[in-house]
Amino acid sequence: MADKTTAKKRLFSIALLAGTVIALPVLLLTSCAGTEKTAAVAEDAQGVVQEAAAQTPPEAKADVPAPAAVVPAAVDIDAVLEKLPTQNSGKALEVSRELVSAGPLAVAKIADMLVEPGKGNDVKARLAIHGMAMYVNRPGAEKERQMYALAIVAELKKDRPAPIKCFLMQQLHIAGRDEAIPALGEALLDPELCETAAQALIAIPVPETTAALDAALAKAEGKSRRTIVQALGVERDAKAVPLILKEAASEDPETREVALFALGNIGDPTAKDVLLNAMKTETGYMQSKATEACMLLMRRMIEDGKKAEAAEMSRQILKDCAGDEMRHVRCAALRRLAEADGAAALGDIFAAMESEDLQIRTVAAAIAADVQDPQLAVKLTEKMKTAPPQTRCAILAVLGRRAEAGSLAAAVEAIKDPEKAVRIAALEAVGSIGGREAVKPLVGKLESKDGAEKSAAQAALDRVMGEGATAEIAACLAQASSEQRAILIKVLTNRGAAEYLDAIFKAAFDPDKNVQVAAVEAVGALAPAEALPKVIQLLVKADSGAVMRTAETAVVSTANRIIEEEKRADAAIAVLPEAGSEAGCSLIRVLCRLGGPKALEAVRLATGSQDAKIKEAAIRALCDWQDAGPMGDLMALIKKESEPTYKVLALRGYLRMLAMPNDRAASENLKLYADAMQVAEQDSERKAALGGIGNITDPEALKFLEPYLQIPALAEEAAMATLKVARGVSGYDRSAAAQAIEKAAAVCKSEVTKKKVEEIKGLIASFEDFITAWEAAGPYSATNQGFEALHDVSFPPEKDDPAVKWKLQPAATRAERPWAIQLNESLGAVDQTVGYLRTKVYSPVEQDVHMLTGSDDGLKVWVNGAEVLSINAPRGVAKDQDKSKAHLKQGWNTVLMKVTQGGGDWEACLRFRSSDGKALEGVYAKVGQ
């Protein structure tokens, strides 16, 4: 076998004759037995390449150098194939170069490795052939491309199954040009090859493809004929029109469809009557296809300069297609008319803009906006004087979209229109047309009593473009009413007009409170970091609660613009000692929002203030702190503070921080909760702490809660927390869970508790003797491999890899099959993958047992490292689907399950029974190593 392989490799090794440009690939002959055959193969392949080259159209040959310029190199093809696909991006070019350098015989050898789908593994061969196609058609590699294409053409000449020829033609789709046309033309006449050949011809970007299609059309029949007609349509072959016109009358609707498309796309006006007639005679889907063919024909006629004919056809369609059901066809015809007739179509477009049908009006307005007519605005303005309201709205939309300065006056005039919808459309148009002159009319509308108009005016001011527009808005501040001033400041903010910050700072002391608030908001949005002291002064000098609260946000925003995080609180801290009571409280709130060690230290100090307001603000700030930094401060404060309100606030803050996501072990969290329970003075606080403990899914939490079940005032909360923890741990420690719920049930008799107790009891009971204590790992998958293939791929959990991260498998969530472990719950919803479950099973004696399993999809099970079951099949889970024999030793036994997942549910179940089918006494499972 080894000798044969070596000989075969040598057989197809191709040599470079050093220093010689050769016309033929020359084989490096070796001493192996295949020498004569090698020479024969070489000659044969080269002959076909030359023959194919001879068929290349002469005009193409003139530009394309002979393929002989590509010099074959000595390449061990099998070795190169082994490298495919390259897993290192950098190596891709190298491998490609190696393959292509081997010349046409490499293509021939690799093509011989191709097999029909389902008859063997030819993945590497397909990768190589396709990879070469991709590589040779890169820009600047014409010689290599031609060598490759001719080699593929040569392979097409050989007697190969149709699916392989199709694969080869698909490579010409990528890399073929003129030289491929004759072979593809020939393939058009083979019904099994026709579709692929036609697609390859369409993809080849040279005009000569139509000749091959024309020739084939005369001979092709049935489905092939339809394929060729479509290809001729795509290629826009005018010579084919007479033949295609006949196909347009075919009894087969799909043939008619491709014929109508082809006639439309080719764009020969002689097809006009046939297509228009088809619009009338066809119905349903075919009518829409005939209509589209007309649209296509008109487009081609316009492109070819036959605009008058296209316009006439459009008008004919507009006339023929009345009624709501054909409105979309009228829209399309109107668009074609505008493309054909330009400004001359305005009459039709204006008429459409007067339609009562919104769909027609909307399309007409969009078309009008694109019409090339310098007088359009004038005409539309004139028309607006007499048009009904809906048309005036449409006209204003057109004026806005065209944004011509000359239309501004008309749009401004329309702001006074008696109809509200028109006034709003006018405000939008004024904003779109823009310019300095657009500002004052819009500012005037900021005092409108109508909310919609006022909003439209502000929105227009927000986006009004043009030189001087922002300056004009700022200038309007001086004469504006207080209502207008507040909105104008918001507009300046929205426009990011930081250059007017001085005016905005000034407005922060405006006599009107609303203007003050708007100005402080604007400062927060626009002020640079350097302005922070000035912004803080706005806070310190604020004379109303609303302004002060707004200034707090402005200070935070401005401080956050300082790049160095640790310096952000500095300015506020510096001002704090002198700020006075109200401003001091405000600054403490600012520090709370800024966070960080310096701010925390300043707030800590403030908790010792003699000023009661400052002290309370500081305590509240600690309680509201955004991270768990002050947890220690809060516990200390609880212990030393005498004021009950502060103690309550601090404990609430402490419990909130304790519940934040953390990396602490369950035991550590329980210790911190114990501290809280110790300092809590009221039952309401203890209850809050117990509620938090309910979120610790660990058997230790059950032990912690147990004493509180005996305290009547806390029993209910302790019971609820116990039940919550018990539900979570019921799968992997069902005895602890069962005991805990009994204790909870004994002390708490509420209906809610009873119901939950019964639910958990029912859940545990429904586990039967199935093993529910599992740890899960995964998901694992592999490139290009479905779940059936993955069944036999060995992943780290099978190799006892200590790096595997195992996680506790939550209890079942499917009420209808609580005994089944749902891997989706622990590993997520992933298709074409596998997951692992492991546990330890205690057996009081050494014994032979029956292992009963079920899974969705496939399953493998190892007991004490020995594989005892392998089912590789897509299936849904059921109890005891498989029965296998297993051996349990006395003491602990390891059990590992591998569950494959094709899609949908992903589940497994397992239990051990005696050989007579009875549950085993004393056998139980436990997770952990």
Place this chain on the structure above:
Amino acid sequence: MTEKTISRRRLLGASLKAAATFTIVPRYVLGSASYIPPSENITRGVIGTGSMGIGAHVFENKPGKAPLTLAVCDVDENHLAEAMRKAARGCDAYRDFRRVLERKDIDVIHVATPPHWHALITIAAAQAGKDVLCEKPMHRFIREGQAVIDALNRYGRVFQIGTYNRFGGFEHVGWSPRLRKICRSGILGKPLTVRITGAMGFEWKVQRHSGIPNPTLEAAPKELDYNMWLGPAPWKPYHRHRVHGSFRGYWDYDGGGLTDMGQHFLDPVQYFLDKDHTSPVEIEAEAPWPVHPDAVGVWGRIVMKYEDGDTIILESGEWGTPREAPDAPLIEGPKGRIYPQNRTDPPGLFELLDKFPEEPRLIPFYNQAIKERKQAGGNAEVSHRSTILLHIANIAIRTGRKLRFDPITQTFPGDDEANRLIDVPMRAPWHL
């Protein structure tokens, strides 16, 4: 299962938001007295009732109310039967989508087929005068997207793509309109780099949606019209992995995890980078090479650069050695960085935006866009632009080299090979 739930929630969220912000417009502005705006009773036909179709598009017709799902259509009888059970009443079943388009009483077509059908059915629906809600990705190759836009504009139809991340929540990382606002504000400086990587929690599903390169032969099940399922795609022997649930692993129908998740992940990026009108000009991919001609494979890293220097970096985390850290910024500029969950460097950058107006609200498809005949937030133009990213990335993977793309002509200048992958011929009678 997860995808179904999320999509449905997004869809419902979008509709609910639409309902909550409805504007009252005088009736004469909307149409004649005889014209009933479709929003008052929008009827739909759902084409493709596989997992996405049944999960996110087929709605139950409620007792006592006029049915809204009037037609369901699938080439698999089992899918169809399930859809009919869900729609419950007042709904007809079809195996040929062309018959659904002939129904005059249907306003909107939901396209929930595999992607190789998306553009063709959308275009046919527009030609039949229907508005369209189309699942992502919008199309299978670039030329299809241009044809879709042409058809929708020509026939005056409204379109929405089936992804809603630009409307608000962007996966697990942020709120798209706020990200847009901060990108456009200049606070982060220019140019910007956006990272969408597996390490950051973007699940590209690359291996999951890889194809099997050497499938065995199987007989197509009798309930499936396989020829119609293939439609415009080249004929290939049937194997179950080619169709339901795993079709994304084959170039003939889709483009793997990149096109499955890409529109969800990159449509908002195009939006917040303000690139809805353009496309990257330079694309480079790292992946095993050559790529199998039929089965989609894996990829590691893709870098796409726009003309103005803004750059998008994708890393699947499923092949090669990832270079981007799990805590890398989502958006990075010379002056600041945005991390998932609104964390910024320097901190508090979003607070600078608090006083700026929110970005104009995108128009939701149902109700407002259909009723007022306005472009929906996920309209065909912007959707096509975001889909282009997916296709040019896949073309870079397939050609194995750095590519240059012209956003205006939407072609690869002087690159015949890459250009042959932007317009793929179809089996007759299907054509653009």
